Amino acid sequence: MNPAAVRPRAGLLWLLRPKLRTKLNRAKTDEGKLFKGFLLSFVGLFFWTLIFAVIFRMLQYFRGTQGIGDLLAGKLLGIAFLTFLMILVLSNVITALSTFFLSEDLEFVVAAPVESETVYAARLIETIVDSSWMVALLAVPLLVAYGVVYAAGPTYYLLAIATVVPFLVIPAVLGSAATLLLVNIFPARRTRDLLALVGLFAAAGVVALFRFLRPERLMSPEEFSSLVDFIAVLRTPTSTWLPSEWAAQALMTHLSGDFDAFSFAFLWSTAAMCLVVGAWLHRRYFDGGFTRAQEGAERKDGRQRSQVVDRALRGAEPSTRVMVAKEIRVFFRDTTQWSQLILLGVLVAVYVYNITVLPLYTGEEVSFLLINAVSFLNLGLAGFVVAAIAARFVFPAMSIEGRMMWLMQSSPVDIRTIFWSKYWVGTIPLLLVALPLIVGTNLVLQASTFVLVLTTVTMIGITFALTSLALGFGALFPNYDTENVAEIPTSFGGLLFMMAAVSYLVGVVILEAWPVYYFLDSRVRGGEAEVGMVPLLMGVAGAAILTALAIWLPLRAGIRKVQSVDF
Numbered sequence: 001m002n003p004a005a006v007r008p009r010a011g012l013l014w015l016l017r018p019k020l021r022t023k024l025n026r027a028k029t030d031e032g033k034l035f036k037g038f039l040l041s042f043v044g045l046f047f048w049t050l051i052f053a054v055i056f057r058m059l060q061y062f063r064g065t066q067g068i069g070d071l072l073a074g075k076l077l078g079i080a081f082l083t084f085l086m087i088l089v090l091s092n093v094i095t096a097l098s099t100f101f102l103s104e105d106l107e108f109v110v111a112a113p114v115e116s117e118t119v120y121a122a123r124l125i126e127t128i129v130d131s132s133w134m135v136a137l138l139a140v141p142l143l144v145a146y147g148v149v150y151a152a153g154p155t156y157y158l159l160a161i162a163t164v165v166p167f168l169v170i171p172a173v174l175g176s177a178a179t180l181l182l183v184n185i186f187p188a189r190r191t192r193d194l195l196a197l198v199g200l201f202a203a204a205g206v207v208a209l210f211r212f213l214r215p216e217r218l219m220s221p222e223e224f225s226s227l228v229d230f231i232a233v234l235r236t237p238t239s240t241w242l243p244s245e246w247a248a249q250a251l252m253t254h255l256s257g258d259f260d261a262f263s264f265a266f267l268w269s270t271a272a273m274c275l276v277v278g279a280w281l282h283r284r285y286f287d288g289g290f291t292r293a294q295e296g297a298e299r300k301d302g303r304q305r306s307q308v309v310d311r312a313l314r315g316a317e318p319s320t321r322v323m324v325a326k327e328i329r330v331f332f333r334d335t336t337q338w339s340q341l342i343l344l345g346v347l348v349a350v351y352v353y354n355i356t357v358l359p360l361y362t363g364e365e366v367s368f369l370l371i372n373a374v375s376f377l378n379l380g381l382a383g384f385v386v387a388a389i390a391a392r393f394v395f396p397a398m399s400i401e402g403r404m405m406w407l408m409q410s411s412p413v414d415i416r417t418i419f420w421s422k423y424w425v426g427t428i429p430l431l432l433v434a435l436p437l438i439v440g441t442n443l444v445l446q447a448s449t450f451v452l453v454l455t456t457v458t459m460i461g462i463t464f465a466l467t468s469l470a471l472g473f474g475a476l477f478p479n480y481d482t483e484n485v486a487e488i489p490t491s492f493g494g495l496l497f498m499m500a501a502v503s504y505l506v507g508v509v510i511l512e513a514w515p516v517y518y519f520l521d522s523r524v525r526g527g528e529a530e531v532g533m534v535p536l537l538m539g540v541a542g543a544a545i546l547t548a549l550a551i552w553l554p555l556r557a558g559i560r561k562v563q564s565v566d567f
Helices: 012-029 033-063 069-102 106-111 116-149 154-183 188-212 215-219 227-235 243-255 261-293 303-312 318-333 340-356 364-393 399-410 415-445 449-476 485-490 492-524 533-564
Strands: none
Touching: 012 116, 033 069, 033 116, 033 492, 069 106, 069 116, 069 154, 069 243, 069 261, 106 116, 116 154, 116 243, 116 261, 154 243, 154 261, 243 261, 364 415, 364 449, 364 492, 415 449, 415 533, 449 492, 449 533, 485 492, 492 533
């Protein structure tokens, strides 16, 4: 008898156990696990409470509307689930490429005595966890708010869990199947580039379409030609043939006392069918796709880009030119990195559009006050946008060096040169985003010259400070072993950076609010708008000192941390 025929087959838990043990061991050996756990729990509870409070207040307002309260609540839940579905599909398509084809342990898994369906189930579970945990956490305060407002019993929360499970499975299976078919057509690394572009174009289109449809009109029935048209819009399903509508329908009918078992059963049966079809596709096409995944990517000549960098940095040291060229080359080598600029451009356009539709023009004096107040407060919002971009592109700058960081540390290039090269490569693109964002919105709103100049100069300092914070915190809390760059900003260090960035932005806005308040108050009192020199000097000086500290301290701490680490 063939020994391989009687060799025991490994099960699902055998495949999942190494990943689970790795995460548990990292958590146990982490020196600051108590502090990190406390901080993450505090931040998580804060955002849960914030989301719950917003949804709770909206639902209370809806329920107070006679006749259409439940329709508004159902429409809100449907839109929320539809948004979750779009995020899940895009996330699963990209995540499945790593878990099914680019993971480092796949060679051992494929060679092990494991059934094809078992491998598929294990990798699908990893894909769901990696791509859906954020959506699952966001769904908790949303669904709890509905349960509290409608005074639902324990059966509602059990139904909510039973509804979310198939809702997470369906996009994971569809995303994995789409990735599987693409990998059988293109090499895996080329497929990663293609998926990044397609996913970002789709995300950009969805964001633009969703915003330009102006869903806030549902809060203003007077914008419709008649009440009948408004009711018709509310009664029309958001998407009849999508799982988001089935999930929302199942939950809302339960809350209203007339449970629609068909939607719930349809959701589960669709998830089961997707699992069967996905397992069949995996058995049929995975071996060929995995073989193609071992093909290397083509080498591209980046000499032309290097020549441009050399000409731009003609007066700099040779080591600086080399480091800057390396940073630019690494950025454009990974399509998943530079292609996100497409989505970034769409988000900036939507941001400016949101500013333009604000109802600020109500009267001469009031409009002057509102326009300039919004233009100044926009400084904080634009700064938050820049901070989010810095978290995605600048914060991972040290971590992406990976296990080769020891080579850079032992090279004749000074660590300070490495830091400053990364700093300027990150700062200049952020300035190209921040300045049009703040200047464009001020020009659209027709803000006063004082507010325009103040916010523009301040945004330049904010951009320098946020780049320093991102690079410094990225060096203090690096992740050199990650396989996915997108996971680095969501780490503990990324959370600390965003908290520090928000605190810095709040400090700058508070310090400069004094001269702006003096400027607006002089106009409201009936005179000409005047700028008080004492408030201006005190506010700008305080913001400048805070900005200087935000630039100097993180860079200094990051350089010392990299110099002290033994790779």
